[in-house]
Amino acid sequence: MDSIAKILERYPFVERENLIPILQEIQQEQGYLTEEAVREVGRYLNLPASKIYSLATFYNRFRFHPLGSYHIRLCRGTSCQVHQSGKLEKKIIGELGIEDGQTTTDGLYSLEVVSCMGACGMGPVMAVNNRYYTGVTEDQVEEIIAYYRETEE
Numbered sequence: 001m002d003s004i005a006k007i008l009e010r011y012p013f014v015e016r017e018n019l020i021p022i023l024q025e026i027q028q029e030q031g032y033l034t035e036e037a038v039r040e041v042g043r044y045l046n047l048p049a050s051k052i053y054s055l056a057t058f059y060n061r062f063r064f065h066p067l068g069s070y071h072i073r074l075c076r077g078t079s080c081q082v083h084q085s086g087k088l089e090k091k092i093i094g095e096l097g098i099e100d101g102q103t104t105t106d107g108l109y110s111l112e113v114v115s116c117m118g119a120c121g122m123g124p125v126m127a128v129n130n131r132y133y134t135g136v137t138e139d140q141v142e143e144i145i146a147y148y149r150e151t152e153e
Contacts, residue, residue, distance in 0.1 A: 004026060004037050007029065008022065008044050014045060014046070016047065019041070019055060020055070022045075023041065023055075023062060026041070032063040032067070033056060033062055038052050038053060038056075063101075065110075066107070067110045068103045069109075070128050071109075071129055072092060072127070072128050073126065074088060074089055074092065074114070074125075075113075075115075075119070075125040076113050076115060077115060077116035077120060080117075080124040080125055082123070083124045085124035088126065088136055089113060092111055093111070095141065095142065096145065100113040108149075108152060109145075119132070124136050
């Protein structure tokens with residue numbers, strides 16, 4: 001892959017300390033870490049793929065699957081929890097048939113439950129791509145998902 005090679009060229013000193021920044025750049029470029037990318041980085045840094053996977057799975061910011069066209073993030077922060085974000089999570093899971101960290105089989109939706117979205121006074125908070133929804137109710141979850149479904153049709 002040319003894009004991975006270009007990223008690796010920015011790290012001429014082959015050092016293990018560069019692993020996280022390299023993986024971050026690859027994910028930023030490709031949207032997630034592919035098996036091929038992990039193997040290529042392993043060859044470059046002389047590390048087994050298992051060590052790279054071990055490190056990448058330790059940090060919850062690395063992904064091994066592409067995000068959906070509509071990436072739903074739901075806040076699980078304390079304030080949002082108090083305002084029933086747990087019920088919203090169950091509603092989203094029921095509507096889409098996916099769990100946290102998964103993408104629907106059609107590639108339209110992905111779900112990520114996050115620890116805080118920084119809008120504590122307006123919870124529960126949900127975002128689809130970069131559009132934020134505050135004070136979300138279970139009925140609104142249905143409406144929001146339906147809106148994006150209709151956008152696709």
